[in-house]
Amino acid sequence: MNTVLRMSLPLLAGAVTLAMPLLATAADVRVTFTNVSPAGSVGTSPLWVGFHNTSFDLFDAGSAASLGVERIAEDGNTAPLSTLFAATTETGIQGTLPEGPAFPGAVRSLEFTGLDLAGDNRWFSYASMVVLSNDFFIGNDNAMEHDLSVLLSNGGMLSFYVGGNGDVWDAGTEVNDFANSLANGAFGIGGGQSMANQGMAENGVVRHVDDLPYASFLSAALVPAGYDFTPLQFTSLQAIGRIDIQLLAPVPEPDTYAMLLGGLAIVGAISRRAIRRRTA
Ligand SMILES: [Ca+2]
Numbered sequence: 051m052n053t054v055l056r057m058s059l060p061l062l063a064g065a066v067t068l069a070m071p072l073l074a075t076a077a078d079v080r081v082t083f084t085n086v087s088p089a090g091s092v093g094t095s096p097l098w099v100g101f102h103n104t105s106f107d108l109f110d111a112g113s114a115a116s117l118g119v120e121r122i123a124e125d126g127n128t129a130p131l132s133t134l135f136a137a138t139t140e141t142g143i144q145g146t147l148p149e150g151p152a153f154p155g156a157v158r159s160l161e162f163t164g165l166d167l168a169g170d171n172r173w174f175s176y177a178s179m180v181v182l183s184n185d186f187f188i189g190n191d192n193a194m195e196h197d198l199s200v201l202l203s204n205g206g207m208l209s210f211y212v213g214g215n216g217d218v219w220d221a222g223t224e225v226n227d228f229a230n231s232l233a234n235g236a237f238g239i240g241g242g243q244s245m246a247n248q249g250m251a252e253n254g255v256v257r258h259v260d261d262l263p264y265a266s267f268l269s270a271a272l273v274p275a276g277y278d279f280t281p282l283q284f285t286s287l288q289a290i291g292r293i294d295i296q297l298l299a300p301v302p303e304p305d306t307y308a309m310l311l312g313g314l315a316i317v318g319a320i321s322r323r324a325i326r327r328r329t330a
């Protein structure tokens with residue numbers, strides 16, 4: 051190898067090294083939610099997910115829930131939460147997984163594009179109403195619980211279970227009276243609310259559901275075939291759902307191409323000069 055070419059190799063290496071972090075900055079991911087709770091157990095409303103830089107925090111245990119959490123926990127309505135998220139984190143990306151409530155065994159999936167997994171969209175938050183309930187939900191209190199930057203180095207898959215071992219929340223916004231829940235219709239149960247936010251205000255704080263939540267549930271006659279919430283205790287439930295976040299092909303940004311091409315041009319120019327000099 052001639053001297054000039056040997057000198058130019060570090061330049062190329064430098065250009066590639068500079069480009070590497072940028073290669074990973076705009077990524078596409080697929081979020082999949084699977085309801086893994088036992089047959090006959092609870093469902094979940096369409097899962098809301100947000101990718102942020104920690105400027106967004108879904109809730110704090112022991113404090114009153116935001117309007118966004120109240121509406122998703124009581125009615126599965128993600129709109130106020132979406133508004134709150136957009137107002138809190140300018141660079142955040144969010145969405146709600148499609149289709150209706152996910153009952154045991156159901157799988158829901160949605161793709162997101164252009165995420166900055168090393169910065170603006172590094173942290174993952176999620177929320178979903180537990181169906182049937184007045185204001186039970188699953189979601190992460192710790193805004194930094196799920197770090198998506200690992201996707202860039204671990205082969206591109208992050209999976210974790212949610213709602214297990216008592217990690218189900220009561221939003222503290224509606225009195226638990228399961229004969230009067232908005233979701234009764236989904237189970238073919240009579241009564242219940244005819245519209246959103248109708249239940250009695252609880253004026254409480256977000257807390258774990260650690261008792262037998264359905265002990266005072268309707269008479270078994272009201273529960274449709276195949277469902278039985280009576281023995282359900284969240285503290286002994288392994289999980290309600292599994293979330294899989296899969297990195298699709300990382301998309302290099304225009305800057306990255308420019309830098310790579312710039313590096314290659316420098317190397318090319320030096321090599322050409324070296325060849326000219328040698329043949330002169
Ligand atoms: Ca929090």
Ligand SMILES: [Ca+2]
Binds near residue numbers: 184185221224225226
């Ligand atoms: Ca409640």
Ligand SMILES: [Ca+2]
Binds near residue numbers: 247
């Ligand atoms: Ca309410």
